Every structure is written in structure tokens, then in C-alpha cells.
Amino acid sequence: xxxxxxxxxxxxxxxxxxxxxxxxxxxxxxxxxxxxxxxxxxxxxxxxxxxxxxxxxxxxxxxxxxxxxxxxxxxxxxxxxxxxxxxxxxxxxxxxxxxxxxxxxxxxxxxxxxxxxxxxxxxxxxxxxxxxxxxxxxxxxxxxxxxxxxxxxxxxxxxxxxxxxxxxxxxxxxxxxxxxxxxxxxxxxxxxxxxxxxxxxxxxxxxxxxxxxxxxxxxxxxxxxxxxxxxxxxxxxxxxxxxxxxxxxxxx
Numbered sequence: 001x002x003x004x005x006x007x008x009x010x011x012x013x014x015x016x017x018x019x020x021x022x023x024x025x026x027x028x029x030x031x032x033x034x035x036x037x038x039x040x041x042x043x044x045x046x047x048x049x050x051x052x053x054x055x056x057x058x059x060x061x062x063x064x065x066x067x068x069x070x071x072x073x074x075x076x077x078x079x080x081x082x083x084x085x086x087x088x089x090x091x092x093x094x095x096x097x098x099x100x101x102x103x104x105x106x107x108x109x110x111x112x113x114x115x116x117x118x119x120x121x122x123x124x125x126x127x128x129x130x131x132x133x134x135x136x137x138x139x140x141x142x143x144x145x146x147x148x149x150x151x152x153x154x155x156x157x158x159x160x161x162x163x164x165x166x167x168x169x170x171x172x173x174x175x176x177x178x179x180x181x182x183x184x185x186x187x188x189x190x191x192x193x194x195x196x197x198x199x200x201x202x203x204x205x206x207x208x209x210x211x212x213x214x215x216x217x218x219x220x221x222x223x224x225x226x227x228x229x230x231x232x233x234x235x236x237x238x239x240x241x242x243x244x245x246x247x248x249x250x251x252x
Contacts, residue, residue: 020212036239081134106244
């Protein structure tokens with residue numbers, strides 16, 4: 001850990017634990033909380049990469065914890081389309097400079113929050129609902145580290161029960177995170193000097209995931225999913241707005 005800013009390290013640990021608590025409580029939260037935090041701490045490309053790594057670790061742990069409630073049929077409907085959305089997003093990351101990428105990340109995060117904040121509902125898209133959620137979620141997760149809102153819209157449109165939704169999100173997030181990392185590596189979006197987070201931060205983020213999962217299990221028995229989701233929205237709004245403003249200042 002030599003050479004790592006203690007303040008940055010503490011912020012990474014805190015964001016991962018808080019995100020894990022919110023994800024265990026409401027089904028989503030890790031990506032929402034850590035993405036704007038990491039982008040502000042280590043830059044847009046490395047921040048989203050670190051978010052993807054953290055999401056994979058968190059989703060893997062929660063998939064094991066919540067496996068009994070996972071709806072694997074719905075997972076299979078959504079998962080294949082994730083790759084379709086991930087590839088163009090990886091190309092956008094490769095082609096966009098840091099300032100504009102922060103503008104894209106901040107703006108996309110705020111747009112992704114709108115369905116949660118305003119309880120939007122999609123019309124019934126029938127069999128297209130699952131692939132649309134997969135493509136949109138794959139794009140958002142690869143570009144900004146947050147794919148959950150796309151699946152949340154699908155859950156609302158199909159009246160998916162909260163318990164099964166929260167559990168099934170975990171293998172979906174695991175798939176999104178893994179596909180995001182692979183596609184960005186495949187198209188060369190991780191080759192820049194500031195594209196990868198340092199190993200100390202990666203190890204710290206992954207190591208703090210179990211604490212968030214355990215603490216989240218305790219909180220989930222005492223805090224409603226709606227309260228957890230509102231907390232995540234409030235935190236991400238601040239982080240996304242800050243990222244957007246910083247990106248605009250850099251561009252201008």
C-alpha cells in the first residue's frame with residue numbers, strides 16, 4: 001500500500017462497504033455508489049474499470065448468498081444481450097478523452113437515476129423487454145459502471161417481485177461486470193496510461209466487499225428496500241453532478 005493516498009484509500013473502502021450494504025438491502029447499490037466516487041478519485045476510465053472489478057466481486061458474493069431466490073429463467077433472457085450493448089460502449093470509452101468522458105459519465109448517471117427517482121414505468125414490450133434491458137444495461141455498465149437502472153425498468157414493466165428481482169440482479173451484475181472488463185480489454189480501451197487503477201486500490205476494494213455483504217445482511221433486516229434505494233439515489237446524484245461539472249470545466 002506504499003505510495004497510496006490514505007484519503008483515497010479510505011474513500012474507496014467506505015464507498016465499497018456502503019454500496020455493498022445498499023445492494024444487499026435493495027438489490028442494487030454497489031455500482032451506483034462506487035462509480036461516481038471512483039471516477040472522481042482516480043479518473044473516468046480507471047474509475048469505471050475499478051467499479052467493474054468491484055461489481056464482479058460483490059455480485060459473486062451476493063449470488064452465493066441469495067442463490068435460492070434467483071430466477072434463472074429471467075437471467076437467461078437478459079444475459080446474452082449484455083454483450084451487444086457492451087461492445088459499442090467500450091468503443092466510446094476508447095475514443096473519448098478524459099474531460100468529455102466525465103461529461104458522458106455524469107450525464108448518463110443522472111439519466112439512469114431518473115427511472116428510480118421518478119418511478120418511471122416502461123410500456124409492456126413483451127418478449128423484447130428482456131433483450132432491451134440487457135442491451136441498455138450492458139452499454140451503461142461498460143460506459144459508466146452502472147447497469148442496474150435498465151434492469152429496474154424491466155422489473156417494473158413486468159411486475160417482477162422484489163425478492164426475486166434483488167436476487168437475480170446479482171448474476172446479472174456479475175455478467176455485466178465481467179463482459180465490461182473483457183470488451184474494454186478486447187478493443188484496447190484499457191491501454192492508456194491512466195486507464196487502469198493501481199493494484200493497491202483494486203485489492204482494497206475487493207477485500208472490503210465481504211464487510212459490505214455481512215453488514216448489509218444485518219441492515220437488510222432493519223431497513224426497507226425503498227429507504228435503501230432512496231439513499232443510493234441521493235448519494236449518486238451528488239457524485240454524478242460533481243463528475244458532470246468537473247468534466248464540463250475540463251472541456252471548457
